[in-house]
Amino acid sequence: MFADIRRLGLYVILALVGMGALPLAAQTPTAPPATPPSATGEPAPAGAPPARRTQWPSEKFAQQPDEAKKAEGKAEKSATPAQTKTEPSTNTPTADGTPAAAPAPTNGNGQATNGDARPAASSEKSSESEAPANTVAPTPTELPADITNGLNQAQGLESRIEALEKSVERVKGRDKELIDQLPVIEAVIADSQRLARELRPKLDDVRSQISRLGPAPDGKDIPPESATIAAQRSRLNAIAAAIDGAIKTAGLVEVRARQLSGRVQELRQDIFTRDLLRRSRSPLAPAFWEEIWRAVPSAKLQVQAITAGWWSNVLIQLPATIAVILGSFAFYAVLKLLMLRLLRGLSASQIADPGFYLKVSMAGAQAPLRAIPAIAGASALYFGLDFLGLLYLQVGYLAATILEGVIIYKVSTALARAYLRPNQPAWRVLEFDNQTARRLARLIKLIAAVYVIDLALRELIRLLYLPLPFSIVTTLTASLLLAVLFALVSRMRFPLSVDNDSSLARLRAELIRLPLLLAAVVIVVALVGGYIALARYVGNQVLMTGSAIILLLLFYLANRAIAAEPDQNPGAQAAAADPHGLSIDLRRRMAGITAVVLDSILVVVGIPVLLLSFGFSTADIGSLANRALFGFEIGGVQISLARIAIALGIFAVLLTLTRVLQRWLSETVLHPKRTDQGLSNSISTGVNYLGIGVASLAAISYAGLDITNIALVAGALSVGIGFGLQSIVNNFVSGLILLVERPIKVGDWIDVAGQGGYVRRISVRATEIETFDRASVILPNSELITGTVINYTHRNAMxxxxxxxxxxxxxxxxxxxxxxxxxxxxxxxxxxxxxxxxxxxxxxxxxxxxxxxxxxxxxxxxxxxxxxxxxxxxxxxxxxGIGFPFPQRDIHLRDLDGLKIVLAKLLQNRASAQQVKSDSEDEAPQT
Missing domain, CATH: 3.30.70.100 (Alpha-Beta Plaits)
Structure with missing residues (x-):
């Protein structure tokens, strides 16, 4: 069971990322690139309802239940009066705010006019008097209904952008209302693009009909045409002029809307700079503390009144309240005991040197186990009291903030303990020594505590309408504490342990110490200079950005652990050894694909999270995403990521169909029993190349690239070949073949032209092979295509x-x-x-x-x-007892008698030498 929990721990990290990032991001200011707190967290002016910082976790305590709908309705109302001023009496606005279909006035030449009906009629009469006798001027009723609807939509868009321009000027000093205008402006841009996109095919159709009529008679070379053809020409010219005018109007509205969006961003930037650099009152002034002292009695009375009212409601439902409180604590205690048991089971692992996969999976399993009991208990208490109706008005706001603070604190501390492992260095994911891990875990707890307490105090000050000095004191204290904690973290040396050789989890100390130290200095300098808002902004930005980066880093480590799972998980290796299980190569391939998918998700999720931490609003992020997906210009070229993605999808689908067709041909028409194998391979390869070519052309065409440019490049290439680039082009084409067919790939062990080693790099001209002596051999691609290559790992590594x-x-x-x-x-x-x-x-x-x-x-x-x-x-x-044989040789001697004489002499000489030696030894003691 514990092994399964460790395996699931990797994916639980994703849930923790959401739990930790969203509450933190909810506190982020919303001005580009970031918005500071409103003048050090000033309370709302007297008489105004308290501005709800966030509606989470209960919609009950929102200032207005339908506040978002009312804001949207207010934006629509600001655009509606101007939209309804199109045509009196006949043009009644429809349900979507656009005027109803009405005849579009045109002049005799088919040009649409912006005047009322009477000037249009006089214009028609004058044009009729000037037109030839055989020309019949069209009336507005002759325009098709869809064209008339498009003209009315263009007029509606023009009215909407005028109303928006007035609305922006009216609220240019209020950042919140400027943010509300951004989605409306983006909607106008989208409607303008949609209208122009719908009208262009119709304009092309009308112009093609006009071209079929031929040139108009000029009275000289071209004879006059019949009255019917003249009437048709006039009618088509009028329709073409009307459509062209509507397209140009939509384009103009789009330009004005984009300019207005830039204007809104400039206004918000001015508000951001003004609030950020506003100096606050000095806490050293006696009047500052006198104002606080004067506000204390009234605040005390207000707290007593709120407490007395709340307590009276508690006494009415005292048994139920006690039951909710005891039930919540019992729920917390049961979860705590269960989680402690699971944690002890996970910590009792007998693995002495766990791999990176096991470390990350264990951390991912322990983090939620540490955070869930307190969060679940606090949530049960909150929702239980909410169900009894005891969380109302200020009490409800404060309780929601406290619950949010509990979640933030527990998630932060749980992640710190799970990944730093102060008491278990063998299972520590981040490679710090024991002392550094313990100190860093304590500092993270203190930073989270300071942030949560400041969050609750700011909410209390806002709810009680306390004067500005209270906010200044709270902000100053919290900012100063954060500066001290940042400085302590920056002074840590972050020594890396040498026991673990995993380089994936190593952090460079310089990337942590320098930003924190700089932030601490900026906070202190800002506080000394009286820029309290700037100090709070810097502290919050460090917390928000740091939290987002840490959460994304944990997500990245989980992805890397999943990619390394087949090689480091003993269970995966045992399953691969099973003949009925998945092979190790397949597991590695699946792990790689999973890691790529998760990395893509990390990029898609991480960019908005980082933008939120930097202070971008959701409207800003939505606008950026819309432009990135549906079109932006670089050097006059329109680039759309959505079209590129769809083009890649078209290429993949057509390529898949080509593979299916190849397989069908191989199994039916080109079966080896019916067709020669060489002919079958040739046809199959030709179908493959044809399918790739068709898929490439279809994808390029849909992506909007001009195929004529490719033809120009091909022509220039042919000229280059004619001037002596045959060998280079040969290697180039060979490189393309290697990259497409992949007879060899990076990492393969090959033998070619007497050289053997691993393929390290395949470029379009040459391939780099690293021999077993660590020497690099640069081999032209043409030799790999035309020569014989032995690839030991072509299909697999077996x-x-x-x-x-x-x-x-x-x-x-x-x-x-x-x-x-x-x-x-x-x-x-x-x-x-x-x-x-x-x-x-x-x-x-x-x-x-x-x-x-x-x-x-x-x-x-x-x-x-x-x-x-x-x-x-x-x-x-x-x-x-099995022996290894030795080589056996037979020696034949021709002069055996002579050999005997020689051996006898050798033996005699040896005996004489031994006799002389023995005589000399006997004489030695006597001397």
Whole structure:
């Protein structure tokens, strides 16, 4: 059970990221690039309802239940009066705010006019008097209904942008209302683009009809045309002019809306700078403390009144209240005991040196276990009192803030303890020594506590309408404490432990110390200068940005652990050894794909989270995402990420259909029993190239790229080939073939042109091969295409080894085969499937010749496997009494008598020498 909990721990990190990031991001100011607190957290002016900082976690305590709808309605009302001023009496606004369909006035030449009906009629009469006798001027009623609707929509867009311009000027000093205008402006931009996109095909259709009529008669070379054709020409010209005018109006509205959006951002930037650099009253002034002292009695009376009213409601429901409180604490105690039991079980692991995967999975499992009891208990208490109706008005606001603070504090401390592991260095994910891990965990707790207490005090000051000095004192104290804590963290040396060699989790101390130290200095300088808002802003930004970066870093570490799971998880390796389980190669491939998907999710989620931490509002992020997805210009080129993604999808779908067609042809029409194999391969390859070409052209066309530019590049390339670039182009094309067909790929072990090694890099001109002597061989791509290449890891990394073994002629062959098979089957480096095999090769001159043939999972471990198997063969043969033969040679001597004489002389000389030596030894003692 505990192993399953560790495995699921990786994915629980994602939930913790959301739990930790969203409440923190909710406190982030909303001005670009960030907005400071409103003048050091000033309370709302007297008489105004308290501005709700956030509606989380209960909608009950929102200032207005439908506040968002009312704000949206207010923005619509600001645009509606101008929209309804299009045409009196006939143009009644529709439900969506656009005027109803009405005839669009045009002049005799088909040009739309902006006047009322009477000037349009006079214009028609004048044009009729000037037109030839055979020309019939169209009336506005001849315009098709869809064209008339488009004209009315263009007029509505123009009215909406005028109303928005007036509304922005009216609220240019209020940041919140300026933020509310941004979605309305983006909607106008989207409607303008949609209208122009819908009208352009209609304009092309009308112009194609006009072109079919030919040039208009000029009275000289071209004879007059019939009255019917003249009437048709006039009508089509009028329709074309009307559509063109509507398209231009929509384009103009889009430009004005984008300019207005920039104007809103400039106004918000001015408000941000003004509030950020506003100096507050000095706490050293006596009048400052006198104002606080004067406000204390009234605040005390207000607190007493609120407490007395709340307590009276508690007494009315005293049994239920006591039951809720006791039930919440009992719920907390049960969860705490259960979590402690699970934590003890997880901590009792007998693994002495866990891998990176096990560390991250264990941390991901422990973090929620540490945070859930307190959060669940506090939530049960909150919602229980809320159900009894005891959380109302100021009490409800304060209780929601306290619950939010509990969640923030517990998530922060749980993540710190789970990943730093102050008391378990073997399971520590981040590679700090014991002293650093303990100090950093304590400092994170203190920072979270300061932030939560400041959060609750600010909410209390806002609810009680306390004067500005209270906010200044609270902000000054919290900012000063944060500066001290940041300085303490920056003074830590962050020594990295040397026991773990995992480089994925290493943090560079400079990336942590310098920003924190700089933030602490800026906070202190701002407080001394009286810029309290700036000090609070810097402190909050460090907390928000740091929290977002840490959470994203934990997500990244989880992704890397998932990618390393097949190699570091013992369970995965055991499952891979099972013949019915997934192979290790497949597990690695699946882990890689999963890591890529999770990294993509990390990028998609991480960018908005970082932007929120920097102070961007949701409207700003939505606008940026809309422009990034649906079009932005770089150097006059329109780029749309959405169109690019769809184009890639089209390419993938067509490529998949090509593969399906290839398989169908191979199994039916081009079956080896019916068609020559060479012809079958040629047709299949041709279908493949044709499918790739069609898919590429379709994707390029949908992405909006001009194919004529590709033709120009191809023409220039052909000219270059004619001037002597044949070899370069040959290598270039060969490189493309290598990258597409992938006969070799980076990391493969190959032999080519007498050179063997690993492929390190494949470029469009040459391929780099690293030999086993660590030398780099640069090989032109054309040699890899035209020459013979041996690739040991083309399909997979599995390979076969053959170890020749010779034994004495007196050995039992069956016994030898049994011993060799036993050695291979007990080796951890030998694959079980396909099974090892021993062959009796030959009767040699000096030995019985056998060969041990085994398969290994990684061909790169060939030498190590051979060494281990040969060592075991020597040991087992010695134990089993099987001997290794030695070479036998027969020597034939031609002059045997002469050899005897020589040997006799040698023996005689040796005997004489020994006699002389013994005589000299006997004489030595006498002298």
């Amino acid at each position: 390979g076969r080894l053959t170890i020749p073994v010779g034994v004495n002629y007196g050995a039992d062959p069956e016994h030898v085969i049994s011993v060799l098979m036993d050695i291979a089957e007990n080796s951890s480096l030998v694959a079980k499937h396909p099974a090892p095999f021993v062959a009796f090769e030959n009767f040699g001159d000096n030995a019985l010749e056998f060969s041990l043939r085994v398969y290994i999972i990684d061909v790169g471990k060939t030498l190590g496997t051979k060494t281990e198997l040969r060592t075991q063969i020597v040991k087992r043969f010695a134990e089993e």
